[in-house]
């Protein structure tokens with residue numbers, strides 16, 4: 009029997025490699041890797057069409073394109089440096105090979121071709137490659153990436169703490185890290201972060217340009233010297249706010265919150281004091297030449313991004329975006345790799361337009377967006393307000409998502425804020441990849457679902473992104489792996505009941521079926537802290553969970569203690585009564601007092 013209401017597939021890839029499950033397809037467009045759509049959402053009526061141009065339309069002066077091979081021919085004696093130049097000449101670099109290895113749905117040839125078209129970048133400074141950098145790529149054909157910001161401020165933190173935060177953010181899934189230090193020993197901090205990082209490092213060089221000087225005193229020499237210094241340190245991408253032009257500033261007057269980008273506000277002040285065009289815009293080619301020398305990628309900054317919903321998609325933001333399109337073309341003509349930065353604070357309904365407009369104006373150059381936050385009234389929870397917008401942004405066109413932590417707008421993120429931000433953004437990126445039908449993106453979900461259906465808690469937590477935390481939450485109520493958990497209890501556990509209905513075969517996956525039930529291992533130090541922070545269990549109860557002996561943890565081999573496949577219902581109920589209800593009764597009575 010067919011269902012009249014099946015998913016209206018548009019030819020997208022099956023996000024699972026196994027063709028298993030009830031929704032094997034994706035609603036996204038059919039994949040167009042090698043074309044302007046790559047992995048993309050269907051356009052809502054009224055959206056601007058993708059640009060028909062690519063980086064191939066903006067070759068440097070003196071370059072031609074071979075009709076036979078399709079690759080570029082550079083002037084005699086030219087020595088390629090950047091990944092874009094190598095790709096244009098048809099070369100597959102070791103970095104492209106590594107990207108294809110890390111993203112098996114792409115071949116090295118596809119990676120090269122996408123880079124040559126300007127739709128993908130590998131931010132890999134040649135100096136950082138000599139340290140510990142493990143090359144990765146950002147683009148519509150790749151999986152969605154996330155960035156974590158860190159950096160010392162004048163009032164908080166230091167180099168060691170920031171290096172530790174960098175390692176911590178990589179542990180929690182950051183694909184790149186931006187060092188936004190504005191205080192402490194900025195230079196030493198940047199150096200230490202680059203040397204210790206396996207992921208690309210980005211900076212906003214204007215911050216260090218104004219250390220010890222007023223913004224008014226910024227000159228071209230200072231700009232180029234600072235860029236050269238940071239490039240030689242191995243920074244992989246620079247945010248350059250060259251899109252903020254003098255003519256755009258009049259649009260800012262209509263806004264509720266003006267300019268919220270530090271770089272944007274500094275350059276606006278420079279232009280107003282001097283009555284001149286921005287030096288970043290005027291001397292953009294000189295900046296390109298410094299960046300090309302080390303293959304530092306551009307992250308063309310959105311200095312006029314909206315700082316509140318009321319300012320989203322306004323004249324200032326869109327005028328800057330148009331300029332960013334022009335700068336993308338100019339950077340490509342100098343052989344530089346480019347991604348473009350985007351907003352900020354955007355109502356949910358305007359996100360698709362923002363993504364698709366960038367695709368048009370910037371000819372498919374990867375879009376790197378901050379959030380966007382979809383509401384302004386939840387400070388303290390902006391990792392959530394923004395990851396909702398980030399999911400929509402990634403589905404509609406963003407290639408990298410800059411995380412937002414719970415400390416956004418209110419303070420400098422600490423370790424746990426970094427973790428919360430990274431996790432929120434891994435959720436956004438992964439959810440979008442599944443929806444876009446990126447091959448294999450859903451395999452992880454399907455594996456976890458099988459473990460969940462088999463009520464194999466051990467496998468469940470092994471597969472979970474943060475299994476430590478999930479396990480701690482489980483054990484807070486019940487430290488035995490049973491055929492139910494504290495949510496519904498034995499009699500009401502639908503997964504357990506489904507396992508017993510033979511026709512469903514639910515939870516019968518041989519690979520995940522448990523042959524015995526075991527007690528949870530003793531809580532780790534980290535798990536103890538997690539449960540302490542939650543404040544549900546008393547210190548004594550946490551201590552009890554943390555000090556189990558090996559014998560208890562290993563339990564008996566053979567017949568399970570309480571796994572419903574192996575235990576009589578009466579025994580399961582006794583366990584529930586002894587271990588689970590007891591906690592609930594205590595909580596209820598406490599609440600009644």
Ligand code: SF4
Pocket residue numbers: 491492493494495496497498500501502503504
């Ligand atoms: S008790 Fe409820 S929440 Fe827990 S495993 Fe069973 S169905 Fe899922």
